[in-house]
Amino acid sequence: MSDKILELKGVEKRFGANHVLRGVDLDVAPGTSLVVIGGSGSGKSVMLKNALGLMTPDAGSIMFDGADVTHAKDKTRDAMRARIGMLFQSAALFDSLSVWENVAFRLIHIDRMKRKAAKELAIETLRKVRLGPDTAMLRPAEISGGMQKRVGLARAIVSQPDLIFFDEPTTGLDPITADAINDLILEQVEALGAATISITHDMPSARKIADEIAMLFEGKIIWRGPAAEVDSSGNAYVEQFVQGLAEGPIQPGF
């Protein structure tokens, strides 16, 4: 295994005249947790989609475990995705499937595991995120937002990935539920030994789950350092963002 599980080098992405990513350099080592902070429209989600292969960068390269996957096709891409878990901002659970079928989706449809074994593993994984077997039979529409995030987390970890992406894992949750999700993320990531990349606006969440924090501004990483140093970064942009001030070098996004 490479010393970096994921590496983005000079990644650029534009949509027409909108130059969203302007040369992003970012990497994460196995077993470490990197949180990317940044304002709305700073390009965090686009960066994540490029890293996942949901978009192709216009320039730059993406390395996964030492292999260049920038323009990888089906089989290489699938092999990479088999080692990646993803928790979407909205959880992105499949409405037409039950909770356990959502968790076991990859096991049944990609890994071709028998439904009975996959169900048992899904229920066991749901238990790890504090959801009982009674929840397993429900549909996503029948459970709360916090529970949906936990199901999304269970789906992300069920195949024991080496790298997990968290897209705004606590957005839309009350502070107590958000903290519970942070605890679950820490607990499960520690148990798996996986690397994580999270993008968030939520500074309490970032401080709690990050080993390192990086700030994305106008399509570039402008600061990166240990989570403990984020409050004393000496970077005017980071300080304004961390303190949530309207006054400063960053103009409010409206």
Added chain:
Amino acid sequence: MTKPPLLLRPFQLVGKATIGALRGLGNLAIFCGSVIWAALTPRWYLGEIGRQMLRIGFYSLPVVGLAAVFIGAALALNIYVGGARFNAEQFVPTIVVLGITRELGPVITGLMLAGRVSAGIAAEVGAMRVTEQIDALTTLSASPKRYLYAPRLIAAILTLPLLVVIADIIGVAGGWLVGVGSLGFDSTVYLRNTLDFLRIEDVSAGLIKASVFGAVIALMGCYQGDRSQAGATGVGRAATLSMVSAAVLVLAFNYILSTIFVGLGL
């Protein structure tokens, strides 16, 4: 981009519109080609195909049946009135069965499903697109084209002919009801005239049309849903566009296929 001189602006607008239209056609062709390829090659998600056959076929039965019975009944009445002008009332059963099997059965089924199924697929896929469920499928290594679109295409191609057979039977029964109930036809004579003049080609032509309409309906729903923009407006627009485009294409393909069948002597 610099603005061209005023005199050249119309050319710029026409050029831009042409390029936009060609790009749209190209995207549609690539999308349809890749979904058809996914439908023709393994892996097939049989459970998903079965579920879609139930949704597209079985749940459409009431609306198709009701439409067919009213069309058959109205057709019988109109042919009776028109035929009476040159003493041809006795041809009502024959014209009803030919009209239903060759034309109205498939077209009415196609149009009803353009509304019920194509718009439904577009709304469902569009909602999945804007709630990142399609991205989630991709990150789980499941191709949306294989898991979502190909099963809908296969289900529509297989179930539309079945629905058309049922629409044909119910449509003819609608004509028979009016013929016997209010136009004074003898039931046995009506049915004999219906069956005596019906040829297998009349039914098979309708069934081939039905399969093509099924493909059009499913592909339009999937395509418009897949490119749906964010928000309720985007999903609503995708549903409307899919319904309109599927309905227009059903009518266009109906004409093209009718021309081909007539040319082949079917």
